[in-house]
Amino acid sequence: MEHSYFFIAMIYLAAAVIFIPIARKLGLGSVLGYLLAGIVIGPSLMGFIGQEGQDIMHFAEFGVVMMLFLIGIELEPALLWNMRAPILGLGGLQVLITTAIVTGLAMLLGQPLNASLALGMTLSLSSTAIVLQSLKEKGQLSSAAGQSAFSVLLFQDIAVIPMLAIFPLLAGADTGNTTPHEQTLRDNLPAWAQTLMVLGAVTVIVVAGRYLVRPLLRVVARARVRELFTAFALLLVVSISVLMSLVGLSPALGAFLGGIVLANSEYRHELESDIEPFKGLLLGLFFMAVGASIDFKLVLSMPWVILGLVAALMLIKALTLIILGKIFRISIEQNLLFAMALSQVGEFAFVLLSFTQQNNILSQQTVSIMTAVVALSMALTPLLLLLHERIIQPRFNKTAPDDTREADEIQEKHPVIIAGFGRFGNIVGRFLRVNGIQATILDLDSDRVDALHNLGIKVYYGDASRHDLLASAGAADAKVIIIAMDTVEQTLEVVKVVRKHFPHLQMLVKAENIPDTYELMDLGVLHIYRETLDTSLRMGADALQMLGVRAYQAQRNVSTFRKQDEKALKGLSAIRNDKKLYINTVKERIEELEKLMSNDRVTRWNPTAQGWDEQSLIDEANQD
Amino acid sequence: MAKILILFAHPALEKSRVHAQLVRAIRGMQGVTLHDLYEIYPDLNIDVRHEQSLLLQHDIILFQHPFYWYSAPAMIKQWMDLVLEHGWAYGRTGNALRGKIAGSIVSTGSQEAAYHKEGWHRHPVNDFLLPFRQTAALCNMQYLDPFVVYGTHKLSHQEISEAAISYRQMLENLRDGQLKLQ
Numbered sequence: 001m002e003h004s005y006f007f008i009a010m011i012y013l014a015a016a017v018i019f020i021p022i023a024r025k026l027g028l029g030s031v032l033g034y035l036l037a038g039i040v041i042g043p044s045l046m047g048f049i050g051q052e053g054q055d056i057m058h059f060a061e062f063g064v065v066m067m068l069f070l071i072g073i074e075l076e077p078a079l080l081w082n083m084r085a086p087i088l089g090l091g092g093l094q095v096l097i098t099t100a101i102v103t104g105l106a107m108l109l110g111q112p113l114n115a116s117l118a119l120g121m122t123l124s125l126s127s128t129a130i131v132l133q134s135l136k137e138k139g140q141l142s143s144a145a146g147q148s149a150f151s152v153l154l155f156q157d158i159a160v161i162p163m164l165a166i167f168p169l170l171a172g173a174d175t176g177n178t179t180p181h182e183q184t185l186r187d188n189l190p191a192w193a194q195t196l197m198v199l200g201a202v203t204v205i206v207v208a209g210r211y212l213v214r215p216l217l218r219v220v221a222r223a224r225v226r227e228l229f230t231a232f233a234l235l236l237v238v239s240i241s242v243l244m245s246l247v248g249l250s251p252a253l254g255a256f257l258g259g260i261v262l263a264n265s266e267y268r269h270e271l272e273s274d275i276e277p278f279k280g281l282l283l284g285l286f287f288m289a290v291g292a293s294i295d296f297k298l299v300l301s302m303p304w305v306i307l308g309l310v311a312a313l314m315l316i317k318a319l320t321l322i323i324l325g326k327i328f329r330i331s332i333e334q335n336l337l338f339a340m341a342l343s344q345v346g347e348f349a350f351v352l353l354s355f356t357q358q359n360n361i362l363s364q365q366t367v368s369i370m371t372a373v374v375a376l377s378m379a380l381t382p383l384l385l386l387l388h389e390r391i392i393q394p395r396f397n398k399t400a401p402d403d404t405r406e407a408d409e410i411q412e413k414h415p416v417i418i419a420g421f422g423r424f425g426n427i428v429g430r431f432l433r434v435n436g437i438q439a440t441i442l443d444l445d446s447d448r449v450d451a452l453h454n455l456g457i458k459v460y461y462g463d464a465s466r467h468d469l470l471a472s473a474g475a476a477d478a479k480v481i482i483i484a485m486d487t488v489e490q491t492l493e494v495v496k497v498v499r500k501h502f503p504h505l506q507m508l509v510k511a512e513n514i515p516d517t518y519e520l521m522d523l524g525v526l527h528i529y530r531e532t533l534d535t536s537l538r539m540g541a542d543a544l545q546m547l548g549v550r551a552y553q554a555q556r557n558v559s560t561f562r563k564q565d566e567k568a569l570k571g572l573s574a575i576r577n578d579k580k581l582y583i584n585t586v587k588e589r590i591e592e593l594e595k596l597m598s599n600d601r602v603t604r605w606n607p608t609a610q611g612w613d614e615q616s617l618i619d620e621a622n623q624d
Numbered sequence: 625m626a627k628i629l630i631l632f633a634h635p636a637l638e639k640s641r642v643h644a645q646l647v648r649a650i651r652g653m654q655g656v657t658l659h660d661l662y663e664i665y666p667d668l669n670i671d672v673r674h675e676q677s678l679l680l681q682h683d684i685i686l687f688q689h690p691f692y693w694y695s696a697p698a699m700i701k702q703w704m705d706l707v708l709e710h711g712w713a714y715g716r717t718g719n720a721l722r723g724k725i726a727g728s729i730v731s732t733g734s735q736e737a738a739y740h741k742e743g744w745h746r747h748p749v750n751d752f753l754l755p756f757r758q759t760a761a762l763c764n765m766q767y768l769d770p771f772v773v774y775g776t777h778k779l780s781h782q783e784i785s786e787a788a789i790s791y792r793q794m795l796e797n798l799r800d801g802q803l804k805l806q
Contacts, residue, residue, distance in 0.1 A: 550638055555666035612636035614777065617733055621777035 011048045015041045016284050031134050032382035034284045038291020039379075049292055057289035061347060062241070063282025064129045066275050068157075068252040069237050071132065071150075072259020073268055080260060083151055090148055090328050091155020094342075097320050098124035102313075111366075114170040118361050119370070121163050122353060123313060127346040128153045128252065129283055130381050135341060138389065144330050145337040152321075152342055157253045160348060161198070164248060167352065171359035194248075201247045205240060205254060209261030217267045221446035221461055233274040266453045269442070269460045273468040290347070294375040298368055309373045310380070318343040333396040340384040344377035414438040417473055417481045417505075419464035419494050421448065424510050424531055425484035439482075440473045444490070465493035467501040475502045484510040491516070495523050514569065521573045537562060626799050628656045629682035630729075633689040633699040635662055642731045642776045642784055643690060649788035655799045657682065661699045668702050675707040679721060684798060685765070687756065688729040691772075694745070694752040696730075704759065713763045726760040727768035728753055729791065736774040 015037035023033025041048040049056075103120030107113065131149055132141070140146045213236065220232045237255055244254035262268060299306050318339040325335035350371065357367040416432060416439040418425050425441075432439055441459045443449050452459045462469045464485070475481070481498055485491045491509060498505050508527045511517045520528050540561075541554040549557075568589055576582045630650070634643050650656055659678065665671075679685060689696045707713075712720050730749065738744035749772050760767035771794055773779075773787045797803040 550636075550663060551666040552635055552662040553638060613639060614641075614733065618777045621733070 008049060011041055012285060012288060015288060020284075028386060029134060029137050029382050030284070031130055031137070031287055032379075032386070034287030035291040035379045035382065038288035039294060039296075040291075041288070042292030042294070044294065044296035057286060057293065057347070057350065060282050060286035060289055061129075062251075063279050063284075063286050064347070065241050065251045065255045066237055066279035067129065067132060067283060069240070069255035069259040070272060070275055070279060072256040072261075073263050073272055075260055076263055077260050083147070086148055086151035086328065087155050090324055091152040091159075093324055094152050094321060095124050095156060095159045097324070098317055101316055101320065105312075105316075111362075115356070115362050115366075118167065118170050118352070118356050121166070122349045122356075122370075123317075123345050123374075125156050125160070125346040125348050126153060126317075126342040127344050127378050127381070128157070129286055129347060130344065130378055131341050133283055133287075134382055134385050138385065140337065143334060143337075145334040145341065148325065148328065148330060148334075148338050149341050154253075154256070156346070157250050157256070160250050160253075161248070163352070167355060168359075170356075170361055197247045198249060201243055201249060201254070202257065204243065205257050206261055209258055213262065214265060214267075217265070217271075217461075218446050218450055221267065221270075221449075226463070229270060230274045233271050234278065236271075237275065266449045266459055267461045269469055269472045270462040272472045273462070273466060276468060276472075286347070290375055290378050293350075293371070294379065295368065295372050298372050299376070302369075306369060306372055306376070309369070310376045313345065313373060314343040314377055314380070314384075317345075333393065336392055337385075337388050340388050341381070343384065344381040345374040347378070349374045414440045414474060415479045416440070417442065417464075417470070417475060417478050419470075419481060419483045420444070420485035420490070420510075421452065421459055422484065422486050425482065426452075428482050428484065440478070442469065442473055445486070465490060465497050467497050470497065470502065475505060478502075478505060480508065481505045482508045482510075488512060488516045488519070492519060492523070495520065495525060499523065517569060518573045518576055521570070533562065533565070625655050626683040626725075626801065627681065628684045628686060628795060628799055629678060630656065630658050630686045630688050631661060631700070631703065632658055633661045633687070633697045633703075635697050635699070637662070640690070641781075642773055642779065642787070643688070645784045645788045646688070646729070646731075646773070646791050649792045650795055653792070653795060653799075656795055661703060662697075665699070668699065670703055670706050672706050672709070675703065676709075676712065676720065679707070679724075682724070684725045684727070685721075686727045686729055691730040691732045691749070691752075695755070708759070708763060719764065722764040724763075724765045725768060726756070726763075726765045728756055728770040729772075730770055731773040731776050733777045734775060735778075736772075739774070 016034065019037035019040070020030050020033045023030060023036065040046055043049070099117075099120040101120075102123045103116045106116035106119045111119065131153060135141050135146045135149060141150070217229075217232065220228055236258065240254045240258045241251035244251040262271065265271075321339035321342055322335055325338050330338060353362070353367050353371055353374070356362040357364060362370070414437075416437055418429050418439045418441045421429060421441050421443040422445070425443075429439055429441060441457070442462050442464045443452075443459050444461070444463055446461055449459045449461045460473065462473075464470060464473075464483075467475075475498070481494075481502075483491055483494050483498070485494060488511075491511070495507060495509060498507055506527070507525055508529065509520055509525050511520055511528050511530050512532075513530070517528050517530060537558040541558045544554040544557070545551055572582065572585060572589070575585060632643075632647065634640055637644060637647075647658065647660075651658060657678070661670075687696065687700060689700055695701075708721075709718075711718050730753075732739065732749065734744060739747065739749050741747070749770060753770055757767045771791060773784075773791075776784075779787070794803070
């Protein structure tokens, strides 16, 4: 069936919009929803999309690259260094042992050695996309199981490099030098040059990330065109992918590295929230493509063989992981989650399988069967995780991640967010800081962010009126937001967004003048601070003192004045849309104030001071 | 020559008749430090270390204030609560004030006759100052009998001036060691 580009896009988008809410409602998670949507629109069921599923999967795999970039950007380099033991140990052993077992079994089933080895390596990999997305959705990424799974997936991404080098050898001398990936610059080079190239590419990413990307981000941010920043963020990830593919490395791995280099950048939150929606859509597309690519006709023609293979394969992988988890002292409950999460075969298997077919390592039928097995194992994973969540986890009486390992905090979670770090916000920030309160600071002025960054203050560039940016700044967990933007329009935007998306946040809002204050009152803001009020009054108090008024009296007068002023403002706010009444009331207030001010007896204006006034006592004493 | 510290507390000196004159009379006296608490700490945020070092620099500590509700204005209580720290002013290691002399200078609206067993207030002023006396005792200080200006509601400007002069005289004697201590 030939369809227009837009028609296909419509089918995919509609499927997502229909299936995801249903899946979420049923508690199935979005990954399963996407997979089901893919199955339904795929050739096996409704046939809206045909065999282009494989191509779409290739394209959508870019979502995985973006995901790794985002994971990298949320990860402090020091944290990664702490994870070196599980990455190398747990990950290395998993790949080696699973490859060995699967290779052995394949040989027992009558496959030749090279085909068995190809199968072993292919099937030892797991699906980064499905595992990380599912765990993230369940909030398990920072648990012991999540961290271990991440370590293993990271190692698998590294292991792909030598696998790609070995595969052409398995094909034998007569089939030539076609590599499983697209042609790379590395082909036909001696080993030392290849190694040098790989190292060079990594160096380029690190150095460019440090010294080139940050200044560029600054320039782009200064242009103050929002979509330009998005374009640059995308360019960044795409460039890394291109560079990595050029030297034959995994683009996901490169993006992860690029993310880590930018993890400490002040533009981190902005980059995150710019890439996030693309990642989400592409991953969704990827999952749908996986669903659509399951060949149910084939499955139905030999159900027991395929289902048996799926079950055996997942069991082998899971058992290997359980044993390794035990060695690495993961608690039982977390270990089960870890094993179940990684028991499927990853998306990279599709690439490797099609290569084995082209080079006659495996027969066409084996490849078709294995492709179905891989896709099914991926589709089953969200179901397994659901099983774990609903049945296994409750048995352990603990919903929280286990204590075998301190959960690493990937995101900063401060109780306070300061939106706008100009003259006003920075005083608030400093005051909170000396009182031991950490705040996440967002600011829209790239020059200022830059300058503060040089002073060692962590300020993130970004528009606080974007709810996704607020979310990545930890708004869901914060208690208080201090809104001190440069302009009224920005302030009102932020207030509206906070009210809509984070109603639990207490808002403290800076206002410039009385009209702003009215608008904020209309929006229901309770804590409004006119930026010049307190300073002016303090100045007035000092002037009073210089003219001979006692300090204590001056201070009390300031306090009384401010209270009266704020009360009057609230009264005026209610009637301000009635022009005539408003003007009259303002006139009255001014007259009242003048009367109060012109009265040389301060006590009349300041009635609370009567207790210190002896006049009535003197009068009474003289009557005796 | 002893050094005298006067801890002065009046929340509304601008309206005062008595204390304004008393203060004027003793301003600039040699060996006498007038410490105007409400002027220095309008927000009641007392600098404890500074107050303690002031105390250490003086031999005689006097509280001067109007008599409000048989006691002192809030500032004096705040000052005591914060400055007379345990382990510094009292307690096993609290010896900073040992051997110093304390006292009170108060003004009352009522006549002296009202501060009497059969009078309006049913107790002499000295009785009402019990918390000061005991505070001094706990800090190992000697507490003097108070200097009281009675009947301020009916005092004429002239009479207040006379009270101010005798206040000054009392301080001079105290400073020069001529006042006999009980």
